[in-house]
Amino acid sequence: ADLPLIMEKESVPSLSKQKAIVDDLQKLESLVGGESWFIIDAGWYNLWKDYIACSDQKEEEKKEPIEIGPENPGKITNEELIAKEIEDQNTCPPNFVPLKKDLQEEQDYMLLSPFVWNSLKEWYGGGPEIQRRVIKDGEDGRTMLRVEVYPIELSVHLAESNGSIKDEPNWILYVSKKASLKELQSQIQGLLDQPASMGSIRMWNLYSSEDPKVIEPSTSTLEDAMLVHQQKIKVEIIDAGSTTSQTVSPSQSPTGNEASSQKTSPNSTTKGKETKPSKLKVFKEIFFGSSHKGPMPSGSNESPLKRDPPPKRTGPSPSEEDAPLSKNGDSRGLRGLTNLGNTCFMNSALQCLSNTQPLNEFFLSGKFKDDLNKNNPIGMKGKVAEEFGALLKKLWESGSYSAVSTQNFKSTISKFAPQFSGYQQHDSQELLAFLLDGLHEDLNRVIQKPVVEAEESNNRPDEIVAAKSWEKHLRRNKSIIVDLFQGQLKSTLVCPECQHVSVTFDPFMYLSLPLPAQNSETRLEITLIKYSEEWEFPRKFSIPISKNGKIGLLKDLLAEKTGILRTNLALAEISGHKLLSFLADAKDVSNLRYSGSSTICYELPKERSILRVQVIHRKKAGKMSGTPPELFGIPSLLFFDRKETSPKQLYKIIWRRVSNFIQADYPAVQDEDVQLENSAGSEDSKEKETKSEKKKNMDNPYPFKILVVTNTGTSCGLCTSTGCRGCEIKFADKSIPMEKDGHTLAIEWTSKAVNRDLTEKVENDESMNFKISPQQKSSSLFDCLSLFTTNEKLGPNDPWYCPKCKSHQQAMKKLDLWSLPEILVIHLKRFQYSKIRREKLDEVIQFPTDELDMSPYVLSKDHKWTYDLFAVSNHSGGMLGGHYTSYAQNFVDSKWYHFNDTHCGPLSEKSKVVSSAAYVLFYRRRPQ
Numbered sequence: 001a002d003l004p005l006i007m008e009k010e011s012v013p014s015l016s017k018q019k020a021i022v023d024d025l026q027k028l029e030s031l032v033g034g035e036s037w038f039i040i041d042a043g044w045y046n047l048w049k050d051y052i053a054c055s056d057q058k059e060e061e062k063k064e065p066i067e068i069g070p071e072n073p074g075k076i077t078n079e080e081l082i083a084k085e086i087e088d089q090n091t092c093p094p095n096f097v098p099l100k101k102d103l104q105e106e107q108d109y110m111l112l113s114p115f116v117w118n119s120l121k122e123w124y125g126g127g128p129e130i131q132r133r134v135i136k137d138g139e140d141g142r143t144m145l146r147v148e149v150y151p152i153e154l155s156v157h158l159a160e161s162n163g164s165i166k167d168e169p170n171w172i173l174y175v176s177k178k179a180s181l182k183e184l185q186s187q188i189q190g191l192l193d194q195p196a197s198m199g200s201i202r203m204w205n206l207y208s209s210e211d212p213k214v215i216e217p218s219t220s221t222l223e224d225a226m227l228v229h230q231q232k233i234k235v236e237i238i239d240a241g242s243t244t245s246q247t248v249s250p251s252q253s254p255t256g257n258e259a260s261s262q263k264t265s266p267n268s269t270t271k272g273k274e275t276k277p278s279k280l281k282v283f284k285e286i287f288f289g290s291s292h293k294g295p296m297p298s299g300s301n302e303s304p305l306k307r308d309p310p311p312k313r314t315g316p317s318p319s320e321e322d323a324p325l326s327k328n329g330d331s332r333g334l335r336g337l338t339n340l341g342n343t344c345f346m347n348s349a350l351q352c353l354s355n356t357q358p359l360n361e362f363f364l365s366g367k368f369k370d371d372l373n374k375n376n377p378i379g380m381k382g383k384v385a386e387e388f389g390a391l392l393k394k395l396w397e398s399g400s401y402s403a404v405s406t407q408n409f410k411s412t413i414s415k416f417a418p419q420f421s422g423y424q425q426h427d428s429q430e431l432l433a434f435l436l437d438g439l440h441e442d443l444n445r446v447i448q449k450p451v452v453e454a455e456e457s458n459n460r461p462d463e464i465v466a467a468k469s470w471e472k473h474l475r476r477n478k479s480i481i482v483d484l485f486q487g488q489l490k491s492t493l494v495c496p497e498c499q500h501v502s503v504t505f506d507p508f509m510y511l512s513l514p515l516p517a518q519n520s521e522t523r524l525e526i527t528l529i530k531y532s533e534e535w536e537f538p539r540k541f542s543i544p545i546s547k548n549g550k551i552g553l554l555k556d557l558l559a560e561k562t563g564i565l566r567t568n569l570a571l572a573e574i575s576g577h578k579l580l581s582f583l584a585d586a587k588d589v590s591n592l593r594y595s596g597s598s599t600i601c602y603e604l605p606k607e608r609s610i611l612r613v614q615v616i617h618r619k620k621a622g623k624m625s626g627t628p629p630e631l632f633g634i635p636s637l638l639f640f641d642r643k644e645t646s647p648k649q650l651y652k653i654i655w656r657r658v659s660n661f662i663q664a665d666y667p668a669v670q671d672e673d674v675q676l677e678n679s680a681g682s683e684d685s686k687e688k689e690t691k692s693e694k695k696k697n698m699d700n701p702y703p704f705k706i707l708v709v710t711n712t713g714t715s716c717g718l719c720t721s722t723g724c725r726g727c728e729i730k731f732a733d734k735s736i737p738m739e740k741d742g743h744t745l746a747i748e749w750t751s752k753a754v755n756r757d758l759t760e761k762v763e764n765d766e767s768m769n770f771k772i773s774p775q776q777k778s779s780s781l782f783d784c785l786s787l788f789t790t791n792e793k794l795g796p797n798d799p800w801y802c803p804k805c806k807s808h809q810q811a812m813k814k815l816d817l818w819s820l821p822e823i824l825v826i827h828l829k830r831f832q833y834s835k836i837r838r839e840k841l842d843e844v845i846q847f848p849t850d851e852l853d854m855s856p857y858v859l860s861k862d863h864k865w866t867y868d869l870f871a872v873s874n875h876s877g878g879m880l881g882g883h884y885t886s887y888a889q890n891f892v893d894s895k896w897y898h899f900n901d902t903h904c905g906p907l908s909e910k911s912k913v914v915s916s917a918a919y920v921l922f923y924r925r926r927p928q
Helices: 014-026 042-053 057-059 112-123 179-191 346-354 357-364 383-395 407-416 428-442 460-476 480-485 551-562 647-661 681-689 691-698 758-759 781-788
Strands: 036-041 109-112 132-139 146-147 152-156 171-175 201-205 212-215 232-237 489-496 501-508 511-513 521-530 539-546 569-575 577-583 599-602 611-619 631-638 704-708 727-728 743-750 801-802 807-809 812-819 821-826 830-832 838-839 867-874 883-889 895-899 903-907 920-924
Touching: 014 112, 036 042, 036 112, 036 577, 042 109, 042 577, 057 830, 109 112, 132 539, 152 179, 171 179, 179 201, 346 383, 346 407, 346 428, 346 867, 346 883, 346 920, 357 383, 383 407, 383 428, 407 428, 428 480, 428 867, 460 489, 460 812, 460 838, 480 821, 480 838, 480 903, 511 920, 521 631, 539 551, 551 569, 569 631, 577 611, 577 631, 599 631, 631 647, 647 704, 647 743, 647 758, 647 920, 743 812
Parallel strands: 152 232, 511 821, 521 599, 611 743
Antiparallel strands: 036 109, 036 132, 132 146, 152 171, 201 212, 201 232, 489 501, 489 812, 521 539, 569 577, 569 599, 611 631, 704 727, 704 743, 801 807, 821 920, 830 838, 867 883, 867 920, 883 895, 895 903
């Protein structure tokens, strides 16, 4: 039977109406505790936003468009967000879908309210539906509502008769951190299916294998009990009326099936050899709690799943510098910190502070206890300072080399700074800023803060105004943090209307320095795929263009370079071996460089009335259900007349374009010459076909088959059958089941036929030989300081109120350094943010490791402002998947070390601290 044609839904609102509906809903809706919100793939959502942004043009356009712009994104495709390490994708309980590790909001996924999700789902279809619960984080007035994207993952192990456990868990539970320990016990008992007469269970917290602790069922939450991500829980079954534990009998096997006479429990042995369960029993569930207002999970599906692998490190792997330290000599301060799941940002900042000698000595001596201010209304009741002191004590214990757990510390700061709760990546500088401020308020020696007014200069000498401002600051703020970390800035504002000058002196805790802008011109690498029946390998060009240029200008430059008419060029971004979106002429070129994507230029045919489809390459999916097919190669565009092209001819057209990719030793394909024009053939010619020819035409002679898929390349673009990876266009079909542009065809190859390297092959144009001029040297820390102290005009959204004009003005502002603290913290602003994109600058900033002379930049001459570096917080990688480490000089032996989570090792060369990864610098002023 012929495959159904893909048709547009008649019930879908117009693009402008879709935009209005979603805009209105997003304005009205906000997070409500206990409700469920929905996760959607950010790539699909951004394609949809681009699509509806062109609504006016698309709906008013009555003629053939001049350019290919943003297109219908098709069905919602959340598959790439989902953890695929599942044996049977139908075994997850309702309302829970496991996600890949380390996904980032706005980059990988977006959060949608129920009404917005339901609207998009109704208009476009697709899925799957991914729900997460809204929880309240924090305490003591510092609470915030957030969507718990990653509930806590617990590995549950049944104890054997001798109390030991196997390496592989019996279950994996995904539990909200707001679930109670009683709910956890009840859930595990439900999995065991143990009658009350057989007794209860005892749960053990195995976070520390050396010191396991019993988990007492109570109303306390998992968060209160400090159960963390990927933690092991041991479960013992207690006999009724007894305190002894027992293993699960065959009839109560966790698989829920009667065990054969030759099998015992999953934790027993057979014939002296260890046996594993026939299938690992894994159960994924979320505790929604009594306040949940969305649909509840109904029952459990006991089909086995595979456990997700541990998260992969996305930054540098531990190197020789991370090797275990020799146990000869002093070990103080040379211990790593455990990564609880994306907590490398915290570990990096903590190691830097740990090696800040005067702060370290203040805490380890116990002096901090005398300054604890537990009644400070804007403090943390002394808890942050106490936990920080306890952590330093463990790090600086002599004779110990094992990594220190940050479990208690993270739990504490999460209560007062809920933005750091959960297990998503954060910024080490943001953590540092919170921690220094929190320690200051916890240790503030000022009990009753007086009200003080800002000190205006009123044409008085700077020395007098600065001293008076600092004196007022100290009336409200006195702590070890002020003593060590705070300096003073001079801020000058000049009104553009009346020329009134305002000078104030303000305290600072760290300097956030801008990085020098690169050359205003950039070079973009664009790969051109020409339009031709025979395949030509793509050609890569390096095109110089202004950073503020538009896609339209880039097309002009490409047309000039290649000789192809501008109207026959279409620019697109590809990622993951598939096309993301076409780029409109009005789009800025600065928005091209998304991590992991590249820009392709497709040459278009002069005739636009023929059908256009994307063609991708993929390997056949593995035998394991739920494993998606693997994509490879560069996606291309194919143009043909659907009415005049049979499936047989479609195979022929594609063969002409991919035959160059065949392995050299693959048997020759018996391919007859077939005329492409009038490919359906005349009735007379059809009648002359012999039976043997008809049979031959039923067989596909090519080493691939063609499937209709979505733009993800891994799911079907025709049917809605669960698990369908694409409906096949068979060689002998009568017609091609597509009638509009924008669909995707997958070439699913016979595994040994294709040379995958050839599908990726690109030839370089001579413009790719461009080299950076040797005159373009790297920037220095002094360049950053010069930028920091440069005049700037305030933006329209950040005006200053002029007391003389009595109106808001876009004043000229200048910052100067008046005085510097003993510990100078310098933050290099490597992360750039705009409304549309985020970018990391990987430029090497040269900075001194010794004798940093700040005198030329400091107005006050009270000191010799000379500093030595003692620690660096590093960030390697890009905006996605980065990793934090640190370098620090141990003040006991004066040697430099590299700290990488649990690993700690000597730094081979001090010069290594100066790198493109350097993010936050710690300097100490030399004694006068």
